[in-house]
Amino acid sequence: MKTFDYEAPVTIDQTITLMSKTRGKTLLLAGGTDLLVQLRYSNQDVDLVIDVKGIPELNQINYDEFSGLVIGAAAPCSQIYESAPVLENFPAIIDAATIIGGKAIQNRASFGGNLCNASPSGDAIGAMMSLGAICNVVGSEGVRNIPIEDFCIAPGKNALEKGEMLISIQIPSPRPNSGSHYLRFTPRAEMDIAVAGVGASIELDSDLNKILSARIALVAVAPTPVLATEVSESLVGQKTSGSLLEKAANIAKETISPITDVRGSASQRKHLIGVLTRRCLDIAVKRAVQVS
Amino acid sequence: MSKKMIERDKHISVGTRPERMDAKDKVTGHALYGTDINLPGLLHGRVLRSPHAHARIVSIDTSKAEALPGVFAVVIANDLPEADDRTEKAGESTINYKFLRDNNLASDKVLYVGHAVAALAAKSPDIAQNALELIEVEYEILEPVLDVRHAMSDKTQVLHEQIRTDGPDGSGDTPSNIAQHIRHVKGDPDKGFSDADVIVEREFTTVPVHQSYLESHAATAVWGMDGTLTIYSSTQGAFLARRQVSELLQYPMSKIKVIPTEVGGAFGGKNPTYVETPAALLARKTGRPVRVVMSREEVILGTGPGSGTAITVKVGATKLGKITAVQAELCYEAGAYPGSPVHPGAMAMFAAYDIPNGQIDGYDVLVNKPRVAAYRAPGAPQSAFAGEQIIDELAQKIGMDGVEFRMANAASEGTERLDGSLHKSIAIQEILGVIEDHPHYNEPLDGPNQGRGIAIGFWDNWGARSSVEINVNSDGTVNLISGSVDLTGSRTTVAMQAADVLEIPFENVKSSMVDTDSISYTDTSAGSRTTMATGLAAVEAARDVLTKLQLEVSDMWSVSLDSVVYSKGVFRTTERKSENITFADLAAKLSGQINGHGNVNVENWAGAGGGTIVDVEVDPETGQVKVLRCTAIQNAGKAIHPGHVEGQMQGGVVQGIGWALYEGYQYDELGHVLNANLLDYKLPTSLDVPSVEAVIIEKPFPSNPYGARGVGETPIISPAPAIANAVQQALGQRIDQLPMTPTTLLEKIGVI
Structure with missing residues (x-):
């Protein structure tokens, strides 16, 4: 870890000014749980670290x-x-x-x-x-x-x-009759990082059996977390059922081309996205039913 | 004297659960570890490590690093004298000094990614880090040998041109990666198999697993003007560390003082030295104290894990459930230099059973990975993973309950093992009896995809040399010093035994670990020996104190020595009823000038058996295994401190769960470790392990005054095969490789 300057401003304006005045590389620090590890191990040259935790x-x-x-x-x-x-x-x-x-x-x-x-x-x-x-x-x-x-x-x-x-x-505030869930797969129960993850929010009609809108996000299977619009489209207007969720899970699998790395293989990630999408949607739907 | 058992009703401290002496300092951050050593003028040492798994060093140019302001010295292998090509026992492993020298600083070849090539000292860690990048090493890259089976074939690149296989029929005549081939034969295996009604055969594989001690290796070296070298070290054996430094520097032991710091875990991995000698070289060259502390990445890359293995095993039995023969081939990765734990692996594999006919072939195999070190029951978790699964499978094939089948073949006192040794008193039947009667074994599982498995194991333990001195104070308290590094609370358990013999309260004994100048030779804290062997030295030292005090009393009262008796803290004479003096009053009279010595070499010790019952739940869609419930059973002989024994058993299970489900080095095809950090090298967390019930059996070992046996290693042997057996029950699929990660499980059941 190389030496760097540290500032802890208490307003947004001070922070913007600090960032604009500094010529070298500036990083913002909130919790630091990623940043400190990166500073310690990546050996990157940083000139200024601005701690923003103190800004209301x-x-x-x-x-x-x-x-x-x-x-x-x-x-x-x-x-x-x-x-x-x-x-x-x-x-x-x-x-x-x-x-x-x-x-x-x-x-x-x-x-x-x-x-x-x-x-x-x-x-x-x-x-x-x-x-x-x-x-x-x-x-x-x-x-x-x-x-x-x-x-x-x-x-x-x-x-x-x-x-x-x-x-x-x-x-945005939740729509009526809506439910959401985030589900990931990790080998360990904590202190771990997703091999694959799925976030889902579902809005049901007033009879609680038809899906009015859906947003599905897929994690750790692309260069960034991605919105799976094809999965959402396959759900909207449909009646909730096991087979519908299964179909959505299959579509989710087909929309991604994950990589193999130390945390999991491409085929494992594809498989997991299917499992997680089905399970995640199931819980999101159940939650939508419960809140109404 | 030590042969005499101490009667159970005389125990005052032994068998109680006093608070561990070092506990509060450790949990509040007051204890001093290797990284805490800070001396005036301290320089920071760093080690340059090989980026290649296998390469010849063509040249090393350190001039640019030396020229960097703030850099004080750079050292390479040439700064060390030549070392003897001599192999000695070191704990449960062996050390060859020539190889140790090359492992501390590579001379002609680098043999694994992370192999130390040079070390330097600078005034700050940042400068040291920057300077490492200025050392220019030219490598001629060679083909890496990473797979144990591949390493054994004739067509592979050899790591060491001079190594010939040391085999059962003599030495080989061509260079080989098989450093040693051992063979144990008992009875007539061919006939045994022809007598069998059922035969099962399988191959199992495991990958290197690191001890993952929380504290990394650290050493601080400083030279006095009189030529004395002082080293503060995170070693688990101060005298063992001194011997290694003495050999590598060719410097007399009397002038090397090793001060052991508190140790944040070792498990066998802190028997070899890595940074002590480079720190000493740098300190000599700079004339300043030099501290070298490894990062976690360096620990994973540059220090010895447990062996990766490939094991084939075949077992035959009659349909009535009697084993007729076993045959096994154990191929153990030694890493870069010879010395895998294939011997103890072969010893432990079927040690819990009475096998009439068998052959075990063991191979010590060189591969381009770090030289392995001892890891808690070295070699046994791997061979038990294979052996206890094949036993389970055989029982299933015959249609017998696993406990019943094991009971029918259990070893007992006098059983000849496959390695030719005769078992002393062991308690395999008792352990199986506890399993059979335990509610855990009898209560039904309560959900789908659940399974229950059992496994048993045996470990030989160790005895060896220990020294203890007891100094009596004028207030009747005593100070006890020992040469043992305290890894697991041995200061406390050793003091308990001294207090017991002295018949004084445990609180009156202050127990410390000391440096190598302050006490006579003591073997390393390894092989589950410390509480037993150093405890025995404490018993001897306490008896020596009492003998000397009895002499003082006989002089003081002018009575015969034989008439002086000591009981419950009071000296009396059978010659005059009126005379008595307490331990404390006598100590005051003598101004405390009494000390006792205990120097023991324990040549008669006993192994310990243990077992595991485990319930798991497998998610067949994700491959995840959750351990729901676990019961550990172990024969402690006599639990000196039952709380510590339970702690050892629970800790062994936690590490065993790590072996079973999470841990293992991952390599790419060039030999780079892909998970040299604790995010991707996955240790189980507190949420991944259930509360472990520990059931202690006390079948005393008669040659120890308390009947004590070593307890530290046995608990890690049976968890992984028990979990594998439970997974088999849950999934209907036997998993033949460690770790049983979700990826492995999904592949084995054909989902991906």
Whole structure:
């Protein structure tokens, strides 16, 4: 690890100014659970690390029916899964927040950090993508709202321009009769990383048997977490049934071309996406039925 | 004196559960480990490691690194004197000093990715890291040999031109990767198989598994102006570390002081030294203290794991359930230099059974991977994975219950093992009896895709040399020092035995581990020996104290020595009823100037049997195995500290679950390790293991004063085969390779 400067501003403006003034490479630090490991082992040259944990807007977790859920970019998982409105309305978010790392990691790791880290296996990204999240970004040029499916552009690369920072993630209020779930496969029960993951949100009609809308996100099977629109399309307008979910699972398998690496083979990932899609949709549907 | 058993009703401390002396310091961060050593002027040492699995070193140019400001010295193999081509026993493994030298700093060839090539010292870790990149090494890359079967074929590149197979019929005459071929034959195996009604045969494979001690290797070396070399080391054997450094530097033992630090786990992996000698070389060259601490990646790449293996095994039995013959071929990876644990692997494989006819061939095979080190019951988890599955399969084929079949073939005292040794008292039948009667074995499973498996195992343990000294203080408390590095609470268990003999409260004994200048020779803390053998030295030292105190009393009261008796902390004489003096009062009278010595060489010790009952649930769609319930059974002889014994049993199961389901080196075709970190080298977490019920059996070993046997290693042997047997029951598919990862399971059942 090479030496670098460290700043801990308390406002967004200070942060933007710091970023624009620094000539060299700048990194933003929230929980640091990815960043510190990368600094220690990648031996990359970093000139300035800006700790954004102390900025109030980045720690907010706010919910109202009109604007939905706003998660500050630095809010740690443990605050997210202890938040009453999140517990009540966004089960997929709870699913992701409680499986990232382990208990100790969850006290530090943030959804914003998980998103900016842009790992193909980002659990929080998969969950938020299934819920149609919007990323609120600020830079010296002003404000941008980026749909989450456009935020990650390659492994470890996000859509932020130089001088921009992620402030918060906004997730629309759940529609009536809707349910969500995030499910991943890891060899270990904790302190592990997804071999494959699926996030799903499902909206049912008032009779609770037809799917009105669906969003499915697939994790760790492409260079970034991806929205599986073909899977959603296969579900919309259909009556829920075991065979429908099975068909959707098969479509999910066909839409991906995963790689083989140390964590799993391509064929294993393809197979797992099928299993996980079916199981994930099943639970999302059950949750939709339960909340209504 | 030690031959005498101490009567059970006399136990004061032994068999109780006092708090471990080192516990609070360790859990609160106060204990000092190797990385905590910080001396004035300290330099930071780093090691340059080979990026190639097999290559000849053409040249090394260190000039650019040496020129970097902040770099104080660079050393390579040429900085070491030539070493003797001599092999000695070291714990449960062996050390050849020529190979050890090459493993500390490669001379002509690098033999695995991570092999140390050079070491340097700089004023900061960052400068040291940057300087490593400036050392220029020219390699001539050779074909890597990574598969044990491939390594054994004639057509493979050999790692060492000078090595010939040391075989049962003499030495080979051409270079070979098979360093040794051992053979055990008992009875007439051919006839045994012809008498069998049922024969099963299988091949099993396992991959290298690392001990994964939480603390990495660390050594800090400093030279005094008088030529004394002091090394603070994370070693598990201070005297063993001193011997290695002395041999590699060709420097007298008297001038090397090894100070053992607290050790964050060793499991056999801290018997060999890696960074001690390079640190000493750098400290000598710079005239400053030098500390070398390995990263986790270096530990995985550059230190010895347990062997990967390929094992074929064939067993025959009559339809009434009597084993008639076994035949096995054990191919164990030694890594870069000879010395795999194929001997103990072959010893342990069928040691729990009375086998009338059998042949075991064992091969010590060189491959381009790190030289293996001892890992808790070295060699036995691999051979038990094969042996206890084949036993299970045979029982199924015959239609017998697994416990019943094992019982019908269980070894007992006097049974001749396949390696020719005769069993001392063992408790295999008792262990099987506990399994058979345990609620865990009898309660029904409660869900689909669940299975229950059992397995048993036996480990030989070790005795060897230990030294203890006890100094009495004027307030009646005592200080006990031993030469044993405390890995698992041995300070406490050794002190308990001294307190017991001295008949003073355990709290009055302060027990410490000391450096190699302060006590006489003590073998390494390995082979499950420490509580038993160093405990025996403590018993001897305590008896020596009492003998000396009895002399003092007889002088003081002018009575005969024979008349002085000691009981419950009070000296009396049978000559005059009125006289008595307490241990503490006598200690005060003597200003505490009494000490006792115990130097033992334990040549008569006993092995220990154990067993595992385990329930699993398999998800047939994902291949994931969850361990639902586990019961561990073990013969401790006498549990000196039952809580520590339970801890050993539970820890062994946790590591066994790691072997079974999670752990293993993954290599690419060039010999690079793909998972040299603890994210991708998967150890089980607390959520992956159930609460393990530990059932201690106490069948005493009569030659120990308490009847104690070693307990540390046996518990890791039977979990993996028990889990494999449970998976077989759940899936209907026998898994013949470790680890049984989700990927492996899905492939075996044909899902992917």
